[in-house]
């Protein structure tokens with residue numbers, strides 16, 4: 001049986017098996033798929049990574065901005081991103097530069113900065129004058145995150161316990177208005193492109209874990225990393241997987257449409273689907289409507305990023321980003337890097353962005369006007385700007401998210417040669433994508449009877 005599109009008659013790909021391990025297809029070449037492919041490769045599998053785009057990276061793929069390739073999506077790497085960093089080291093690309101969390105918001109006309117180098121004084125200032133109940137609740141969660149790293153990821157046991165006891169409310173119900181405005185919303189908008197009423201307590205550890213980390217970025221960007229990986233595994237870019245082939249309940253390969261529209265069918269011992277929830281739901285619908293419904297029920301929020309380059313630095317070293325108020329489609333304007341303060345990333349997300357329906361040039365115009373209220377832009381000229389939009393930019397999880405994941409796993413049980421991974425499992429951060437992918441591929445290899453950890 002073939003689930004999904006029917007291949008063109010006679011279109012078969014050659015046997016690309018290279019090693020003695022199983023031959024495994026990974027669908028999706030964002031961080032989730034890259035991490036899965038790397039883990040499987042390290043365990044001795046022959047890996048083919050399929051991505052419909054020409055470049056690897058998904059939401060972190062490079063965007064040409066003049067002579068440089070920049071990242072519009074995820075690029076900041078925490079010092080606690082252990083799996084991601086081990087991966088960069090293994091490929092000889094582990095050269096990082098400091099970025100930090102540095103963000104200012106306007107308070108009574110003055111800019112108040114949260115900076116990761118002064119984390120505790122920044123947080124103390126934020127929590128001052130807030131109701132004791134909110135301060136207690138926030139500090140209790142922070143303690144859970146600090147005492148157990150696992151709580152920084154979706155499914156963290158203390159976060160699940162605390163959330164369950166409270167009925168896993170949206171953050172807008174769990175916290176009072178003051179702390180929402182001062183702290184919670186800037187985290188949900190930044191990590192989910194969502195408002196505080198659109199994110200539930202159970203996965204809030206992913207946000208707090210980020211605040212308690214220190215951020216850097218790869219000095220040379222991600223392209224060397226993608227190129228290094230592509231030397232080790234087979235990458236089929238420009239190839240959209242349109243269906244999975246299944247024989248007697250066993251997933252046996254993929255059906256894909258290549259550049260030029262030709263449909264091909266490739267046999268594999270197992271398939272890892274490493275796509276965002278909605279894309280995974282569409283691919284898996286013919287296998288299990290219930291599985292697709294669970295995946296489709298996970299919320300995602302849209303966003304746009306404009307990368308604008310100017311002829312001189314826009315920000316100074318002390319204030320490198322300004323968070324915008326909830327009624328603006330612009331959520332954040334920040335320097336691209338500590339050494340790239342002449343390139344601004346304008347991020348548009350949250351409810352006001354979704355309601356705005358503006359063209360790219362209107363968004364840029366609005367962003368520059370808003371930034372000019374905080375930063376002197378006189379005499380600074382824009383050289384170029386590039387816009388990137390995503391319909392499913394950020395995962396926002398679901399209520400009782402660990403139960404959603406348990407139901408997904410239940411639906412997956414009949415398909416032992418199929419694994420899912422993605423940002424919806426352990427969290428939106430790049431490290432959470434690695435963690436989920438490693439867990440899921442290790443379990444797949446165990447089911448296939450192959451030892452992981454290999455090469």
Ligand SMILES: Cc1cc2nc3c(=O)[nH]c(=O)nc-3n(C[C@H](O)[C@H](O)[C@H](O)COP(=O)(O)OP(=O)(O)OC[C@H]3O[C@@H](n4cnc5c(N)ncnc54)[C@H](O)[C@@H]3O)c2cc1C
Nearest residue numbers: 028030031032051052058059073074075076241428429430
């Ligand atoms: C603006 C923004 C800023 C962010 N900043 C950070 C940050 O600083 N630090 C951080 O840790 N995280 C950050 N994130 C989060 C992080 O970037 C994402 O969670 C992560 O990149 C998701 O990776 P993924 O592989 O799960 O999904 P994706 O990156 O979406 O990858 C999915 C891939 O699958 C491909 N695909 C889809 N359908 C098919 C198909 N049918 N066949 C073949 N291929 C297909 C797509 O082309 C894509 O390449 C940010 C996200 C955004 C949007």
